[in-house]
Amino acid sequence: MKSDFKKLIATYSAKHGQFSVVTVPTLQFLMIDGHGDPNTAQSYKDALTTLYPVAYKLKFFSKAELGQDYGVMPLEALWWSDDMESFTSARDKSRWDWTLLNMVPDWITQEHMEMVRQVVAKKGEAPALESLRLEPLEEGLSVQTLHIGPYDHEGPVLEEMHNNFIPEQSLSMTGRHHEIYLGDPRRTAPEKLKTILRQPVSQNTK
Known part of the structure; x- marks a missing residue:
């Protein structure tokens, strides 16, 4: 059988127009770090x-x-x-740091990763291969919602999440802003793009 982790892992689903407090399981990802505007930075490409x-x-x-x-x-x-205002009101993408992620199942090991890295390297078509790594990501308690529309329209949603919903729930932001791209911008009109917006949080202690 073919595993569909988008259906098997509950936190790959979110509701539009609604913030939810969820617990994200520890998952394993391919990761590459970078800096700069994703629309123009060669490192992002x-x-x-x-x-x-x-x-x-x-x-x-x-x-x-x-x-x-x-x-x-x-x-x-x-x-x-x-x-962090560069994500909300300013949207100054030149100041952004990022880590691109792709989730892989936990039965994939570092040894498997290195075997595949060598195969891909022989083709010479993966310019950031030396920067690629396989690591777990532990986010735990998080707030998330589904954004529908252009990426540049996320600002008001994030402002509402960061400045209103999270403090109203007696939570504090921890970790890094996380986006999951459920639509392909090459094939989907901007107004129909679906993106899960997630922010790891912690419970405030009195």
């Missing part, structure tokens, strides 16, 4: 060009060699900046 060849090679390896098939997961990213 190189990261994308690297991430998916490895993700698909791992999927094919898992199916053929391990007997466990799964669907390649959507692109995700962690975003942060020294000034």
Whole structure:
């Protein structure tokens, strides 16, 4: 059977127009770090060009060699900046730091990763391959919602999440802003793009 983790993991679903407090399980990801405007930075383009060849090679390896098939997961990213207002009101993308993510199942090991890395390296089409790593991400308690529309329209939603909903629930922001891209901007009109917006939080203590 082919595993569909978007359906198996509850936190890959969120409701539009509603903030939910969830507990995200610890998951394993392919990761590449970078800095700068995702629309113009060469490092972002190189990261994308690297991430998916490895993700698909791992999927094919898992199916053929391990007997466990799964669907390649959507692109995700962690975003942060020294000034978090650059995500909300200012939206100054040149100041953003990021980590591109692609979730892979926990039966994929570092050894599998290195085997696939060597195969991809021989083709010479993955410019950020040396920067790619396989690591767990532990977010735990988080607030998330589904945003529908252009990425640049996320600002008011994030302001509401950060400045109103989270403090009203006696929570504090921890960790990094997380986005899960359920739509492909190359094939989907901007107004129809679906993105899960997530913020790890902690419970305030009295």
